[in-house]
Amino acid sequence: MTRSLRSRIALGRCLIIVAALWALPGLARAAGLSLPAVVDAGQAFTIPLEGSGQATFYLLGPDHVAKRTVSLGSDLRILSKDVRTAGRYQVILCGSSSSCTSATFEVKAAQPEQLSFFLHPSRVPVSTPDSIDATAFVFDQYFNLVLTPSAVDFQVTPANGAGFSRRVSAQHGVAWMRMDSTPHEGRVQVAAVLGKVEEARVIQQVAAEACGLRMKAMPNGNTVTLETDPVRDCSGNALPDGTVVSFTKVDKKGKSTVDTPIKKGVARVQFSLHGPAQISIACGVVLGNEVALNGKL
């Protein structure tokens, strides 16, 4: 018998065995899986299972793993709860002949329904350029980051003065903006709004550095009382009580500095004098006027 004849006989036997196995009832034959390429999070769908008999079905997702026995030749229902998390899902189907087929599909975030909103800082001086940052992360109802662009409105409502709104398109689920603080002290509410969803945060605007700092001197014998005008910033906001004002006296006994807090809007201090003296005033980084005493006011 020639070699080619032998190989033909062997091939024929193989074909007969395969045909016999195919004809056996109850033996699973899992064909290729037909899956949608992309599914919205939480959207149920069906997978048609070709073949006949039983097979083991596996679904592996970012936060979910399922394994069950399925009947081939029917539709397999993938429930909403199986695909709530965005990401890549893997489907594996193993027939009883130990052969497995697999396929993947992507679950993408559903419609935007949640905002995670950060406002920074919590306190800011008035009229400071680019001092307030607002960042909003856009999520769907299952807290998947929504990567498709969506418009987020940042609505700014100061305690005094007119409010305004700025629309920002979220890129890869993140919308952010930077803005100047407004001229008046007090609460400013910033809300991130996306459709019906609104997340609000409050920022406290405080007076900025002192502006036009001035003191007046009231000499009385060998002492002098110094008192500031009401201490305000350049927008007219009163600096809060407790803000420290420094008075510095230079006379023939040397240099002497007294730090005193603002009380009821003004700072006051008393010095003893030893001959002619120069007195200066400062608050933070701001210098005020100078006075010269002993008849040289």
Added chain:
Amino acid sequence: MKRMAEWMLAGKKIATRLVTAASLLIAACAFAAAQSSAQMQLPEVHLDAAGLAPRPIEELTGTTIARYYALAWRDMAAALESGRAGGLGDEFVGFAKDRLTRRIAEQNQAGVHVRIVDHGHHLKATFYSTDGAAMQLRDQVELEVQTFDGDKLIDTQNAPREYMVLMTPGADRWYVRDLEEVSAKSF
């Protein structure tokens, strides 16, 4: 004299056996150490933070992020293979930790586990908040993912993947807060 010679011979045999046992022990330790270092090996992570907005990244922050991201992948791969989620809290918080913990619990229920062969990550930082409280990154990675039911290999996936990552700083490290696999079309 004869007894002494026997004693010396017995002593030699014991010494030879001890040396053999010690050699075997050292070899076993070396093998275990090699295995352990292979398991502990961090995947390569390259971070590109060019043009990052609204805040630029400091060099030290970049190094720290790459390191903790690599640790996160190492620990995630270990947890997915072993079915033990205990170590995830060192690198994951929030949604990422919750989802991974749930996945591992369900894997264990199904008797499935996954082995990840990590060929390295190319991270691109896309957003860094001004207050430094959050950084968003895109990861392009080459992974070989082998899925087992018990000891039986049922599937192998070998393809480039992309992930959207959200990291936030903790007291002494950066945590992965969100890790979502996305398609390249998302960008």
